[in-house]
Amino acid sequence: MNPKSGLAKWVTGKWSRWVTLLIWIAAAGLMSALLPSVNNEEKNNAPNLSDSKPSVQAEALANREFPGGADIPALLVWHRGTGLTDEDLQHIQKLSGQWTEAPVPHQTSIPPLHQVPLAALKGQLSEDGSTLVTPVFFSKSADTDQLKEGVDKLKEDAAALLGANPFEAAAGSDNELTARATGPVGIQIDATGLFKNADFALLMATVVLVLALLLLIYRSPILAFIPLVAVGFAYGVIGPLLGWMAHEGWITVDSQGISIMTVLLFGAGTDYCLFLIARFRQLLKTEGDKGKALRAAFSGASGAIAMSGFTVVLSLLALLAAEYGAYHRFAAPFSIAIFVMGIASLTLVPALLAIIGRASFWPFVPRTEGMQAERARKKGKPAPHAAAAPRYRIGSAVVKRPALIVIASIIVLGGFAAFTPQIKFTFDILSSFPEDMASREGFKTIGEKFSEGELAPVKVMADTQGKAVSLENDLRALPYVAELSKPTIGKETPSIVAYDVTLSMNPYSLEAMGHIPDLRAAVESSLQKAGADSPENSVWIGGQTAEQHDTKVTGDRDTRVIIPIIIGMITLLLLVYLRSVVATVYLVLTVILSYFSALGLGWLVLHFGFGVDAISGSIPLYSFVFLVALGEDYNIFMISSIWQKRKTMPLKQAIREGVGETGSVITSAGLILAGTFAVLASLPIQVLVQFGTITAIGVLLDTFVVRPFLVPAITTLLGRRAFWPGKYAPIEERNVRSS
Structure with a gap:
């Protein structure tokens, strides 16, 4: 230009x-x-799975055949360490009656606990008598703000009746009645609240950090x-x-x-x-x-x-x-x-x-x-x-010992990358929440006092086609099934039968998700033994565990598709910009190596430094998109300088000066970019902590290893071959004075 x-x-x-x-x-x-502000147009309950996914099809069938299943529950976990008293239970019954006669906003139904004899209600307590779980059902069409409105009203009514708000009482109290809202509704409200509360804090922290780094670097x-x-x-x-x-x-x-x-x-x-x-x-x-x-x-x-x-x-x-x-x-x-x-x-x-x-x-x-x-x-x-004259120490070192630098860089980056097979992944949404968040505290209490699987039962539906199917017995025999509800018959298709299956484990865990195909196989086997036609088309499995299973399958598919697309597009752009196949290849490969190194080192930091047992299954793809694209930015800026300088000076001198002149700006830019991503690690949301940590590490590796050492060292070793098949007009190499 x-x-x-x-x-x-x-x-x-x-x-x-x-x-x-x-x-x-x-x-x-x-x-x-x-124009409207983007913050006013947020839609935090948008579906992540398309209508073609098995769990979504199962949900649609459940809505049609079992209309009650169209509601989503807020599980109210009532707990007193010394045991729930008769007075506590009577208060809970009064609240049940109140919410039956005057439902809170967007409530659809509630079990009539006020009509249950006190003795029968005691039978629903945990074994030690300390805990009771009562569901309140809300409309499936309600968004997060509407659900929060309803749950807030539940809390207000409880506080008005009891004289104190049990939802604000400290968790684990022995002598005080506590209550927590968990289940799908409670989790959705808390998850959205975390991000909403984080927006302003994140913006301010980012601005302050960038300003401080710029002042520190440029004064x-x-x-x-x-x-x-x-x-x-x-x-x-x-x-x-x-x-x-x-x-x-x-x-x-x-x-x-x-x-x-x-x-x-x-x-x-x-x-x-x-x-x-x-x-x-x-x-x-x-x-x-x-x-x-x-x-x-x-x-x-x-x-x-x-x-x-x-x-x-x-x-x-x-x-x-x-x-x-x-x-x-x-x-x-x-x-x-x-x-x-x-x-x-x-x-x-x-x-x-x-x-x-x-x-x-x-x-x-x-x-x-x-x-x-x-x-x-x-x-x-x-x-x-x-x-x-400027002293380009790093550039001089690179052109003097390029082979040693390439070997050392590959050993460092490859060593970190070797830890990637050890990474463990999770799709448990609750693991992203702070331990003191209400829905997680309620879930923990359910897991300790009942079965974790009660938090989100799996809905199993099958078309028996009028055959005598031993489905109930077969399901009860499965080792990972803790409880099984009574069968319900489809409203429009009487041959369709449904069971709510309570798993014997955390329904959001990877282990539970892995049993979804097993459940399907068991039901299909029952139908096949009974002589049903096409059993593979007569089974539907819904619920949040099934959704998480489909999420994993879909995420794995996206990773396989998107990563090659990104690599292909970046490769094509570099080819057009640099007109060199050789340079394009090693620039792309070095950034990919840096990405795997960031994953490996990030896992070590998160696992041993932060005590993380598993990282979110979405992190690898998110990190790849950002690290490969942003990491290539620094390579482009530095290699552009070398490409321009080699037109007027020998290649080694161009590398020496190109690395030296771009070094300070790329270092400062890398520190700022890594710092902004590291700000995410200050939030109480584990998925953002993990993403921010790994991405920041990747940016630092690009800034301090790949850009100043590995890429220019490879360019030095290749010499004029780095420009192939583009034209390289050689300039007589002259001795370059060491700095």
């Missing part, structure tokens, strides 16, 4: 720079005023605010744009996605800004005209910024190929955010730099030697000595 024409001239022009700034101010202001208050201003304006456009798209039904956004998008925007956005700022700062030391320096910096950095942003956008768009809803919903918000931020980096940031000029770096303003001498003359001081 010619620095004297096109976009570079426009965004840095005398008047057009102000026009650029005004356009961004108007865009952010008008869009924020006229300039004005410069520290320039990237934040750019990100702020970009967010002012992105938020309303996404809100409008969600309002129109084109996309779906949720709290988790918005939280991660905020981190990504600040981390990646600041990186793109720094790529330009660092080049501008460097040129100001040799160019007296700030406009020429800025246009030259724009010309040198804009290609790498655009390529880096495009790589991330396409990688995120690959999530559109996902079948799992949570993955698919991330594609549009994340890619749009990076796209808008890329535009801001190439328009708003250079406009701000053109307006502020050298003062952007105050109090350490970069000046040419002539400017420094003139400044010293006016102050009556001797002219400063000419600056010594």
Whole structure:
């Protein structure tokens, strides 16, 4: 790009720079005023599984044949360590009667405990008489806010009757009556609440961290605010744009996605800004005209910024190929955010730099030697000595011992990657919650006093076709079945029979999920023995354990599909940009190696440092999307510098100077990006703690191992072969003085 024409001239022009700034101010202001906020358009109960999934089909059948199954329960866990008293039980019965006559918002039904004799109610207590679980059913169509409204009313009624709120009493109290809302409703409310409460704290923590790191690294208050201003304006456009798209039904956004998008925007956005700022700062030391320096910096950095942003956008768009809803919903918000931020980096940031000029770096303003001498003359001081030639220690070490560096880097990265087979995964949603969260406390009490499986029974339905099927006996005989309900007959199809199966284990555990195929096989076997036709088409298994099983199967499918798509797109982009098959191959392979190293090292940190027994099953794909795309950003920026310099100097010198000149900006950018992802580790949501930790580790490995050592060392070893089949015009190699 010619620095004297096109976009570079426009965004840095005398008047057009102000026009650029005004356009961004108007865009952010008008869009924020006229379009809905993305936070008001969040949909946190959007389905993650399509209608073709077995558990979803089972749910549809249950809604039709067993209408009562269309309700979702809030399980109220009543507990007194010394044992529930008759007065406690009578109060619970009064509440049952009250909620029967005057249902709370969105309540559909409740068991008539007020009509049960006290002696019979005592039979439903735990063995030690300390605990009772009572369900309250809510409409399946109610969203999280509506469910919370209903549960809050339950708590208010209980507090009014008892004189104290048992839902606020300390868990584990022996002498005090405690109550907790758990089950599907309680879990959904708590999960959504965690993300909602985390949004503002996450935003503030990210802003403070980025500002602190920028001040620490560049020691300039004005410069520290320039990237934040750019990100702020970009967010002012992105938020309303996404809100409008969600309002129109084109996309779906949720709290988790918005939280991660905020981190990504600040981390990646600041990186793109720094790529330009660092080049501008460097040129100001040799160019007296700030406009020429800025246009030259724009010309040198804009290609790498655009390529880096495009790589991330396409990688995120690959999530559109996902079948799992949570993955698919991330594609549009994340890619749009990076796209808008890329535009801001190439328009708003250079406009701000053109307006502020050298003062952007105050109090350490970069000046040419002539400017420094003139400044010293006016102050009556001797002219400063000419600056010594820059010393590129890392670049010099790389070109001196490339083989040793490649071997050492591969040993380090490969050693961490070797731990990936030891990683254990979980799909237990409760493991992501803080231990003191109400739904988890209630679940723990159920597990201790009853059976964990009661939290979410598995619904088994079969079409007996009028045959005498020994289904009940066969199900009771299964070793992992703790209890079995009485059979119910289908409303529209009497030949369909349903059982609620209580498992003898945590229904959200990997072990429980693994028994879903076993349950299906057992039912099909019963139908086959009875002579039923097509037993494989006559069995439906629903419930949350079945949904989690389908989630795992769908997630595994998405991983197999999306990872090759991302690798293929990044490979194609690098081929077009670098015009080198060899360089493209080793750039992609090094980032993949870095990804597996981050997984392995992340597992060690989480397992031994945080005491995590298993990480969320969604982490590998999420981490891959971000680490491969963002990790390639640093490679692109550094390799672009080498590719440009080798046109005017020997390759080894180009590597030496390219690594040296990009080292400081990539290091600072990497620290900021890793820091923003590490902020996620401060949240009380384990899935974000795990994602933030592994991604931050991956960014640091890219910043301090892959970019400064491994990639340039491989380039040095390959020499002119690194450019194949692109043209390489050799320049006579000359001795490069060591630094």
